[in-house]
Amino acid sequence: MSEEGLFSEVEEFPNDRAQERYDGLLGIDAIKSHLVAEARVLLDPAIVEEWSRKAHGKVIFAVNEVKDRTPLVVLAGDVGSGKTELAETVGNPIANELAVPVYMYSLSLSARGHGAVGEMTTLLTKAFEQVREHAQAGRSREGNLRHGTILLIDEADALAQSRELAQMHHEDRAGVNALIRGINGIRRDRLPVLTIMCTNRVDAIDPAVRRRAAAVLEFKRPDDDHRQQLLRRSFADATITDEDIAEVARLTGPIGERAYGCSYSDLRQRFIPTAVLQAMNEQVPITGQALIALAESFKPTRPFDAELGQSE
Ligand SMILES: Nc1ncnc2c1ncn2[C@@H]1O[C@H](COP(=O)(O)OP(=O)(O)O)[C@@H](O)[C@H]1O
Ligand SMILES: [Mg+2]
Known part of the structure; x- marks a missing residue:
């Protein structure tokens, strides 16, 4: 494994493209603000001390508990619900909040496979080494934040699998241990690094990591209101009526026997493009009727089924 190939390109924030993608994520405002607020404090705990001095005239003891936490955030949930998209772009609001550049190192485990013995452990150990090296310069001698670093571990399912799972191989456990060693080291040395881990299966994450x-x-998947928002954003200027949008939202939701509706990516990457291309191929405008017909036959992605142990 080549060292250069460890991460996909390092991205620097702020940048406009990231802000656009971040703004394009609907229905997760609470998650967005929670994540940014956490990241801010985890990368620059001095903010909390500053507040305490102002509010209490000193750094109160409780502040230590905030500062002591491990700078790790887990994004969990269904496929196509915006985890990767948020993780890849949240560096932008964080950089703006902290008024310093933020660099993102992105590691995708599933993309690299994990066949070879020892590969997962080596990969993680190297990743943490490289990120640590970069982050050393992240604080000035006086402890002021100069730049922040995000280590993104996407598709972490394979790695974070519970050590409790009986069928788990020894090597997988070593991967979990390498991860824990890495994040512990960052916490111990108070490096300005936020590790973001994404997974489709929060239940499978090792309890020690969680x-x-x-x-x-x-x-979560979008609810009726969020589906309407998404559809309106795409089709309102194509003069589709609110009634038709509402009907399409209903049909693409949980309906009849089907207990699940469309994910965000079902709508943005499949439903909406299909509707556009269909109309284009026929050289006609998009109509509410056509959208409804398409919605009636559209098949949402099955949610990840933990019991079957696979998604479809
Ligand atoms: N909350 C959302 N609002 C709008 N679009 C979304 C949202 N979540 C996902 N998408 C769309 O679905 C695509 C896939 O999302 P992604 O973040 O890769 O999902 P996952 O949760 O599986 O990592 C995104 O590129 C985006 O187009
Ligand atoms: Mg993803």
Whole structure:
């Protein structure tokens, strides 16, 4: 494994493209503000001390408990619900809040596979080494934040699998241990690094990892209102009526025998493009009727089924 190939390109925030993508995420405002607020304090705990001095005239003891937390946040939930998109772009509001540049190192475990013995452990150990090296310069001698670093571990399912699972191989356990060593080291040395881990299966995450996380944020599929918002954003200027939008939102939700509706990515990456291309191929405008017909036959992605142990 080549060292250069460890991460996909390092991204620097702020940048406009990231803000656009971040703004494009609907229905997760609470998660967004929770994540930004946590990241701010985890990367720059001096903010909390500053507040305490102002509010209490000194740094109160409780502040230590905030400062002592592990700078790890887990984004968990269904496929296509915005975990990766948020993790890849949240560096932007964080950089703006903290008024310093933020750099993102992104590691995708599933993309790299984990066949070879020892690969997962080596990969993680190297990743943490490289991020630590970069983050050393993240604080000035006086302790002021100069830049922040985000280590994104996407598709962490394979890695974070519970050590309690009986069928788990020894090597997988070593991967979990490497992760814990890495995040513990960052906490111990108070490096300005926030690790963000994404997973479709929060239940499968090793309890030792979950326990350390400063926050576990759960993502869900869009509800009726969110589907309407998304559809309106795409089709309102195509003169589709509110009634038709509402009907399409209903049809793409949980309906009849089907207990689940469309995910955000079902709508944005499949339903909406299909509707556009269909009309284009026929050289006609998009109509409410066409959208409704498409929605009636559209099949949402099955949610991840933990019991079957696979998603479809
Ligand atoms: N909350 C959301 N609002 C708008 N679009 C979304 C949202 N969540 C996901 N999407 C769309 O779905 C695509 C896939 O989302 P992604 O973040 O990769 O999902 P996952 O949760 O599986 O990581 C995104 O690129 C985006 O187009
Ligand atoms: Mg993802």
